[in-house]
Amino acid sequence: MMKDEAPFLLEWYAHHLAVGFTKILVYTNDCSDGTDDMLIRLEELGLGYHRRNDIPEGVKPQPSAMKYAQAEPKVAEADWILMFDADEFLCINYGDGTLDPMLDAAGDANGIVITWRIFGSGNVVDWSRDPVTEQYLYAAPPTWNKGWGVKTLFKFDPDKWKIGIHRPSIKNKHLETGFPDTVNWLNGSGQPMEDYFKFRGWRSIRRTVGYQWAQMNHYAVKSVDSYAIRKFRGNVNNKKDKYNADYWSLQDRNEVYDDKILRYTERRKQIMDELLTDPVLSRLHYAAIEKVEARLEEYRATDAYAELKQSLLEASEVPITQIVAKPPKARDPEEIAKLMSQVEKNVADRPAEERRSVPEAAFADVAEGGDGFVPGDIDVSVQTAVDWVPNHDIALPADVRIFAQSTLELVMRGKYQRRMARMTGRMVEDGQKVLDLGAGIGFLSIHAAQTVSGATVLAQEDNSSRLAIMRDVLDHNALELGDRLSMINAPVICDNDAETLARVNQMIADHQPDVLRISYEELGGKLLSRVTLGPVTRVVLFGPAVAAFHAQRSKVKDPSLSPDQDQSMPEFVIIEPKQAAHAT
Known part of the structure; x- marks a missing residue:
């Protein structure tokens, strides 16, 4: 449907012929700029069809055109x-x-x-x-x-x-x-x-x-x-x-x-x-x-x-x-149920796992195994207006380019990783060293370095764009934490498990952490029992690592470390996706 689109018409038409459409049908009403004349000429050239959208009184142009198209033979032939x-x-x-x-x-x-x-x-x-x-x-x-x-x-x-x-x-x-x-x-x-x-x-x-x-x-x-x-x-x-x-x-x-x-x-x-x-x-x-x-x-x-x-x-x-789009119309389950055909009711009554698909990684929620971030490299180079919202006194960018939708909502409410931040004092003690594997944009790393006396934190993240955002967070909050916080972009996750394990073990040996925090899915499963923890006294799993931990645990009778490792068992803390924490 078109009205007065003449300046843009030929580009739109040529584009869709380039895409591969063979016929284009356009309905016009009340044109004053020659749009209809151009479409009539395009029809004369054999490139499409033009129809007048004669609109009955009290009817809007769009529904009127759709009614005509419903009965149009050229549409039925397509x-x-x-x-x-x-x-x-x-x-x-x-x-x-x-x-x-x-x-x-x-x-x-x-x-x-x-x-x-x-x-x-x-x-x-x-x-x-x-x-x-x-x-x-x-x-x-x-x-x-x-x-x-x-x-x-x-x-x-x-x-x-x-x-x-x-x-x-x-x-x-x-x-x-x-x-x-x-x-x-x-x-x-x-x-x-x-x-x-x-x-x-x-x-x-x-x-x-x-x-x-x-x-x-x-x-x-x-x-x-x-x-x-x-x-x-x-x-x-x-x-x-x-x-x-x-x-x-x-x-x-x-x-x-x-x-x-x-x-x-x-x-x-x-x-x-x-x-x-x-x-x-x-x-x-x-x-x-x-x-x-x-x-x-x-x-x-x-x-x-x-x-x-x-x-x-x-x-x-x-x-x-x-941005507020249109005020949402209140959902009325009873009214919807009245409109449902029996076949639709049958579909809706099926178990959720049968009728619901798994979202692509780019749109996954934390509860669905995501880490709360938009996957891949995050490009925030374009200058655009972004709200910075305090979360545990650290202002974070409420940026849809960075956070998955459900996580973004938590950021906007000032509740991003709130329970985990509150638990920092119990997870990290005065003077301890922390190694964060998969620190994301570094919120928990910054919070620990800022609030725990004498603690030093090394934030590791494979995704360099997330570390760049972490630096932006530090700059925006005017935080200078000195040697209490450092960042490393040396990747640890490889296609080969043996190489991943070697990199993790080397990082632990180099930095001698007391607390090891892990969010990577790859390290929450079978590789966890093969990590040489050395001085680590507490392992904290959160994010995608938790689902991997539970999946691996269900496969074996004893999820503990291999008996050939000569080390004492550290405390394990599992931060569940719904933010309920428990120690095992």
């Missing part, structure tokens, strides 16, 4: 369909970036649920004719759950499916048949979607989100000037004053750099250049750009533009952790 908007650009990360290899890989699946990536202004203010996909390369982090709306690429049967904005819905007459069992949808990483999504929902959740195969780049704001242009034309659902500063702060997310879509640049440019060889299309395209530029020039001279610009620049400074 192998696969995807419904999306002019500010959404499909980016396929699988294979060569085109549709066919991804659909081949999908096998017998008949749907792929593609999650948004929210792209912001990139601090661009002025209007430019440069392509959208080249101007705006900064986005919200993949883990930001407020940006997890979806669009669904699926095989369409008008008898069985009703087209929807984010996903189609099964028609009621087929709910109590065997048809729902034939629905086999994958997520954006090519993994099976959970069964509940056959029936309801329009957003990914932690267990289903994924971007390894595809993402939907959503350019809802673009530059300040482009946003002003967008305000001129209204929106597809006639929402009053939708494009205000609040909407801008929600959509203007620029925390991470993402240039995956540049893989299409050359092919998209070739197609667009070819389209512009048509004199009619070229004339309409440049006339639309000149018209909107003239209108924008007039608007820039007004107080209203100055006020809008200032309000948007201020809105850009709102940290991502303070």
Whole structure:
């Protein structure tokens, strides 16, 4: 559905031809900038179809267009369909970036649920004719759950499916048949979607989100000037004053750099250049750009533009952790139960372990074996507004690029590793040496060095970006702990167990710690009994190491150290994921 998208139309059209779509159908209403004329010409050139969205009184443009599309023969003829908007650009990360290899890989699946990536202004203010996909390369982090709306690429049967904005819905007459069992949808990483999504929902959740195969780049704001242009034309659902500063702060997310879509640049440019060889299309395209530029020039001279610009620049400074999307609608289990078909109730009544999938590592919770951090190298080089929240008198960055969502919520409430921090005085005694293996961003290391008299802490972390964040935490808090705290980026975890064990043993021999804290999963399991602990009098396991410890313990009758090790048994303290601590 489009209205007054002429300045951006050819790039959007050429991009999706480059992606591999063979036909594009667009519904327009009340266009004043030539968008409809351009689409009519594209249809004359055999590149797609245009339809008028004649809107009945009292009906919004978007539902009206979907009703027409439901009955449209060209839609029914399609192998696969995807419904999306002019500010959404499909980016396929699988294979060569085109549709066919991804659909081949999908096998017998008949749907792929593609999650948004929210792209912001990139601090661009002025209007430019440069392509959208080249101007705006900064986005919200993949883990930001407020940006997890979806669009669904699926095989369409008008008898069985009703087209929807984010996903189609099964028609009621087929709910109590065997048809729902034939629905086999994958997520954006090519993994099976959970069964509940056959029936309801329009957003990914932690267990289903994924971007390894595809993402939907959503350019809802673009530059300040482009946003002003967008305000001129209204929106597809006639929402009053939708494009205000609040909407801008929600959509203007620029925390991470993402240039995956540049893989299409050359092919998209070739197609667009070819389209512009048509004199009619070229004339309409440049006339639309000149018209909107003239209108924008007039608007820039007004107080209203100055006020809008200032309000948007201020809105850009709102940290991502303070963003409120839409007030959540209270869940009414009884009302939902009334709407459920019997087949949906049957799905919902199955045991949780049968109907729930395991989230990808990037979206895992601590309770699901994660360590609370976004996995891999963390890039926080982009300057963006971030809240620093005191946690045990140490201000930590409430940054979604660093922390997994559930952990971030604890940081924002000042409760990050709170129980473990309170236990520091019992875990570390005056004058003791501590070796933290897998210190993360060093919160517990800093806390111990700061609060335990005479204690010295060596914080080790394989991930160098987390140690860089630890240095930022020290700088932000103006903490100079001298020789009480040191950091080491010498990695200990290797593909080879023997090498890992050798590195750990050497580190213990070199530093002679009294307390050994371990978060690495690899060291919480079978390797733990083979570590030469030497002077260590207390071993503290937390994070992923705990699950590995319990898994290994369940396999053997005696989880104690091997009898050939000539050393006294240290105290073991296990910090459970739910922060209940006990000693064994």
